[in-house]
Amino acid sequence: MSTPVGLTAPYEPSNREAPPRLASIDTYRGLVMFLMLAEVLELMSLSAAFPSSSIAQWLAFHTTHVAWVGCSLHDMIQPSFTFLVGVSLPFSLAARRATGATWSQLATHALWRSILLIVLGVLLRSLGKEQTNFYFVDTLTQIGLGYFLLFCLAQFSWKRQIAALFVILVGYWGLFALWPLPTADFDYRTVNVPADWPQFLNGFAAHWNIGTNPAHQFEVWLMSLFAQEEGYVAARGGYSTLSFIPTLATMLLGGLAGLVLQRPQSVNRKLLSLLLPGAALLAVGWGLGEVGVCPVVKRIWTPSWVLVSGGLCWLVLGGLHLICDVRGWRMWAWPLLVIGANSIVAYVMSWTMEKPIRAFLERHLGEGTFSIAGEAWHPVLLGSSILLVMWLILLWLYRQRIFVRI
Numbered sequence: 001m002s003t004p005v006g007l008t009a010p011y012e013p014s015n016r017e018a019p020p021r022l023a024s025i026d027t028y029r030g031l032v033m034f035l036m037l038a039e040v041l042e043l044m045s046l047s048a049a050f051p052s053s054s055i056a057q058w059l060a061f062h063t064t065h066v067a068w069v070g071c072s073l074h075d076m077i078q079p080s081f082t083f084l085v086g087v088s089l090p091f092s093l094a095a096r097r098a099t100g101a102t103w104s105q106l107a108t109h110a111l112w113r114s115i116l117l118i119v120l121g122v123l124l125r126s127l128g129k130e131q132t133n134f135y136f137v138d139t140l141t142q143i144g145l146g147y148f149l150l151f152c153l154a155q156f157s158w159k160r161q162i163a164a165l166f167v168i169l170v171g172y173w174g175l176f177a178l179w180p181l182p183t184a185d186f187d188y189r190t191v192n193v194p195a196d197w198p199q200f201l202n203g204f205a206a207h208w209n210i211g212t213n214p215a216h217q218f219e220v221w222l223m224s225l226f227a228q229e230e231g232y233v234a235a236r237g238g239y240s241t242l243s244f245i246p247t248l249a250t251m252l253l254g255g256l257a258g259l260v261l262q263r264p265q266s267v268n269r270k271l272l273s274l275l276l277p278g279a280a281l282l283a284v285g286w287g288l289g290e291v292g293v294c295p296v297v298k299r300i301w302t303p304s305w306v307l308v309s310g311g312l313c314w315l316v317l318g319g320l321h322l323i324c325d326v327r328g329w330r331m332w333a334w335p336l337l338v339i340g341a342n343s344i345v346a347y348v349m350s351w352t353m354e355k356p357i358r359a360f361l362e363r364h365l366g367e368g369t370f371s372i373a374g375e376a377w378h379p380v381l382l383g384s385s386i387l388l389v390m391w392l393i394l395l396w397l398y399r400q401r402i403f404v405r406i
Helices: 023-041 043-049 054-062 074-098 103-125 139-153 158-178 203-208 214-226 241-262 267-290 303-326 331-340 343-352 354-365 367-371 375-399
Strands: none
Touching (some): 023 074, 023 303, 023 331, 023 343, 023 375, 043 054, 043 375, 074 103, 074 139, 074 241, 074 303, 103 139, 139 241, 158 203, 158 214, 158 241, 158 303, 214 241, 241 267, 241 303, 267 303, 331 343, 331 375, 343 354, 343 375, 354 367, 354 375, 367 375
């Protein structure tokens, strides 16, 4: 049985025995994809129109990425998507083994999936470009770079997976901690960062500053191999291909959570096994950032970010497990399941269909239609219409039982 990225063989009839489905995983996946598609609402635009509104400012913060240190709801989209890839893996492996798949067949499938994810990520990032944009910090490419390693680690016991997680986090932290700091007269403008940028870190935490960390140096070296831009000096926003290493740690955390869900045990014990580790991960990660040992930075996927975002993912998954699987309250999640059932299609749609749908609506309904509540609400109403059209397309695919898988 073939499964998509982050999707555990949804809603496909089969004559073979397969692990039972968990609505919590499907609901979480649908929620993540909804938040990604909801970028078209442009809710952050309301902060300029209503500067005195605390709600508008709150929406602006949580629908954009933080500049460097910290976390918003928007920042949790990528780690949640990545985490769910790990959660799904134990179920996917169990389903494929139930069909009699050998280890070599599983490994070949995992390697093919890794390559396909990398290629798809590069192709999506190349849309509208004059040449192939070899950009490896996209969500799909980051997952693809680490997916085969995740598969290999998943063959070991959960204790060894935890050991691997520890090695990855400590090793990646050590790489940054031992990297020499720039001289006092270093000109940050040479790495496209204003000299008065307010997000600079001081003291030991300065090892994780933008433009002077080892991930940045690796990115400059890697991009020079592809000669995409003459005089390439820095990645936009400080992102780096090297983040696939701690991204693997996020997928490992997801895989461990998947093993908890898969394990036969009492309801209370399973809930505690999700909620307590989640709270611990969140506390430890945030604490490391607060004391300056390792700042919480999503853009370079610091080890503390792995712990903070991973802890939040464990808590959300635990809460949804209680609501959807234990209590059986699932009807409310149906709109999300429609999205999550075709997660790859939804991801590709977010890159390819927003502009065509926007042009279609404005051409046939008129731009004035979306300004009926005032100019401030124009992007929100137009974005809501685009989101509705996308959801209706996904609904049609869902009802036709068309599920695109990688």
